Amino acid sequence: MANPPPPHSGPPSAPAPAAKDEKIPTEEQLVLDLCNSELREETLYLLSKNREKFQQDIAPLLWHSFGTMAALLQEIVAIYPSLSPATLSQAQSNRVCNALALLQCVASHPDTRMPFITAEIPVYLYPFLNTTYRTRQYEYLRLTSLGVIGALVKVDDHEVIAYLLSTEIIPLCLRTMDLGSEISKTVATFIVQKIILDDAGLKYICATRERFFALANVLAQMLEGLVEQPSPRLLKHIIRCYLRLTDNPSACHALRTHLPTVLRDGTFNDFLEKDLTTRLWLHQMLHNIAMANSGGGAPHTGLNRIMGM
Incomplete structure (x- = not known):
């Protein structure tokens, strides 16, 4: 499961206080x-x-x-x-x-x-x-x-x-995303997703070419595995990570040439048929990359940093 289970609560019945008194000790x-x-x-x-x-x-x-x-x-x-x-x-x-x-x-x-x-x-x-x-x-x-x-x-x-x-959790998550089971990959990808949804996390992952490609390469490898062994939960988190990366101009430009073909050619359309949210994320990501592609102009310093220029 990608998300830790939420606590459950509800209104107590009439004898609940007595039962709680018995439970606490x-x-x-x-x-x-x-x-x-x-x-x-x-x-x-x-x-x-x-x-x-x-x-x-x-x-x-x-x-x-x-x-x-x-x-x-x-x-x-x-x-x-x-x-x-x-x-x-x-x-x-x-x-x-x-x-x-x-x-x-x-x-x-x-x-x-x-x-x-x-x-x-x-x-x-x-x-x-x-x-x-x-x-x-x-x-x-x-x-x-x-x-x-x-x-x-x-x-x-x-x-x-x-x-x-500050504790370098991302490399440890990337290790699990590379070699873990399907459920471990899913939880690790969820963690990375939540980290890069924070502005500090996105800035961290896009600060250097090595960090960006470490994440991009692992995401691409997981997608290759999903072609043979589909996992809608894992695919959802992977696509959300890619979408978030397009919020950084440097990463968005880099993805013009480093986005896996399976995200462009409809390979996962059947798996996304009933998942409207993930389909919208995928379409928005492709739109963002297309807009970056049509923007033209000289690459800015951030792109230079990611592309190693």
């Missing part, structure tokens, strides 16, 4: 049990499995409970030695992914999102995104880590984007 006890190393594995599983039931309560509780975030970070750091050489077991992967699912709750909550970033918790996940192994346990680890980053970017926040850019 159980929830609090589970969080307290995270600090007990003997109970932690089972507790991680229970909290992760039931996190939707806790809704908005769980994130502040995790963040403000003494020692809880340290316990979650211990789980993450403990498997670093298994990343290289590749010795990670499926059981280890499942356990740390349960911890990552709880971090996603913290990253999603408006009251804990910025403290989460200020504490630089996301960088603890970057070693997982830097792996190149394609086995199930590493792919699961990569996808769950992306879910945490996806939760951060889902809400448009310039501070979040500025932080992620």
